Amino acid sequence: MAVFVLDKRKKPLMPCSEKRARILLERGRARIHRMVPFTIRLVDRLQADSVMQEVRVGIDPGSKTTGMALVRESEAVDPGTGEILRTRTVLLLLELAHRGQQIRDRLTARRAFRRRRRGNLRHRPARFDNRAKPQGWLAPSLQHRVQTTMAWVHRLMRWAPVTGLSTMLHRFDTQALQNPEISGVEYQQGELAGYELREYLLEKWGRKCAYCDAEHTPLTIDHIHPKSRGGSDRVSNLTLACFPCNQRKGNQDMAAFLAKDPQRLARIEARRKAPLRDAAAVNSTRWELFQRLKAIGLPVETGTGGRTKWNRKRLAIPKAHALDAACVGRFDTIQHWQQSILQVQATGRGSYQRTRLTKHGFPRGYLTRHKSVFGFQTGDMVKAVVTKGKKAGTYLGRVAIRASGSFNIRTMDGLVQGVHHRFCKLVQRADGYGYLLTRIAFDKGEAGTGAACAAALSLPGLNAGVSRANG
Incomplete structure (x- = not known):
């Protein structure tokens, strides 16, 4: 993870390695400005005297967690083909955990308390509020997701010379899902063929077999109503199955295959017609977030979940929200993604309520x-x-x-x-957030140790700096 650098007027400079930051601190050329993420402030340098490079913020919006990545972009000519290759160098990986669920639960509890006080404890005549909601209104739990994401975008812009933004605007390409037989477009004829559909099915069916609940095993796409019997390729007729279940089912209809398990059959029928569990929250906020990003004034690059997954697969990058953010958009290669991920938990700044309630x-x-x-x-x-x-x-x-x-x-x-x-x-x-370092970029699910956290909060703490040093 790189160290953020500010000039003596607190203007952002190019991030440097932790080794370079330690040298600047030991020589008295810098002061500690912030501990997490670790930021130093030079005492003898102005922004006008420094060389800047292309820095981009990648965003992977989510319902519960939003992934963010700060990357440095560079271009080079391939000597073999003469094509221009775009390379991304990861400077920071960050995952922002929202508290929208907590906000929703607290508003629900408050509404129940007020209803009880008004209805059961004291009588008050009925009162109606007929005011219409303004255009673009979002529920408080959804508004929180947009505001916290934008807050961290502005923070990164204060600490690094950001020149562009990338966001995953569409989780899935709806045109490819509704009519997979269409042709003449890139995701059907090019290298992205099928990635939109596969990613959608993995999210919808929880990345496990619909017939036996097997996880962490290769999954295949299965037609609920067999294609040999008139079934279509529409997403409502597709599910995920492990290879043994797919072989046993063959060209049977799902009702015949699960005749002895009516409960599972009913669950699959209900799920195939239902939308994604968290899709409503993402769909409600993605356009609001996109409009706010455009209002910043920087170029905004958009991408889909299918292209992001394709980028990860061809570069052999594991699944993580922060790494998805680093893979949004168009590029050729990526470097230094094997680093710790800064987990940021939105905790709030306390409460005005000073009374505990039953x-x-x-x-x-x-x-x-x-x-x-x-x-x-x-x-x-x-x-x-x-x-x-x-x-x-x-x-x-x-x-x-x-x-x-x-x-x-x-x-x-x-x-x-x-x-x-x-x-x-x-x-x-x-500052309203809790911080934690994890190493899921190396081994998914493996948490960082207390020593790693102590190193991150000491001088200057992190062990994978990747950028041109200021100096």
Whole structure:
């Protein structure tokens, strides 16, 4: 992961390697500006005196998690063919976890509490609100997804000289899904043939066999109503099956194949007619996000999920939201994608509500009236060095304050309770997000260690810098 660099007026310069950042800090030419993501500020350089390169932000919008990638682009002529090859060098991989589900649940609970108070506890005449929603209105949980994504786009633009944006506008090419027999277009005659359809089916059927629920095995596309008996190639007649199930089914109709399992048959019939589970949230926000990206004024490149998957497959890149963001759009090769991914969890900045409620909406406890205790706030990133006692050790993570001064610290290894405030040292003020480093780019599902997180928050912490150094 590269280190962000600012000039002495806080204007973005080209990111550098962590080795170069350490040298600049040791020589007194730079100051630490931010810990996560690690950012330094030069004291002897202006933006006008530096050489800039093409830097692009890739975005993979999602319902629960949005992947983002900061890449440096360069072009070179292939000596064999004379064609211009576009190369991307990954500087930062980031996955932003939204809290739209939490917002929706809290609004639902608040609505239920108010309904009970008005209907069961005290009578109030009916009152109607006939105001129409404005054009382009989005539910608060959906608006949150757009706003947090745009907030991080603007953050990356403040820390790096971004010259272009890439986003996955269409998750799937609907024309290819509705009428797969069409011809004369690139995704039917070129290298992208079938990728839109396969990606859609994988998402819809949960990447497992519809007949036996087998996972982590090669899957084939199966016709629910066999093509030899008049079945079509439309997406509503297609499902996923492992090779043994596909062989056993043969050219039978699904109703005959699952005659002894009517419950599974009913589930498959219901799912084949239903849309994707999270497709509604993505479809509701993608155009709003695209319009806001265009309003920034930078060139916006769009791509589909099928092309993104095709890019990953031909370059042998594993599946991850951040890596999908790095593969959006048109390019030829990609470098330095084998690096840690910064997980960013939207946590909010606290609540105005200072009263805990029961399930019926009645008070059951009160929170402290002050959000700051002994100079710390909940969500601050702290480093605690406990010298003695049962909790002796060094802890790094987000703090949850208490009025008594005994804090809880959420580290990468778990929750540490009862750490006194005198052992805590502020690393970074709360900004509404929690941070975590993982290594799913190397091995999907493998989380980073506490040592990796400590390295990320030390000077300057990360071990895969890839860019021309400022200097």
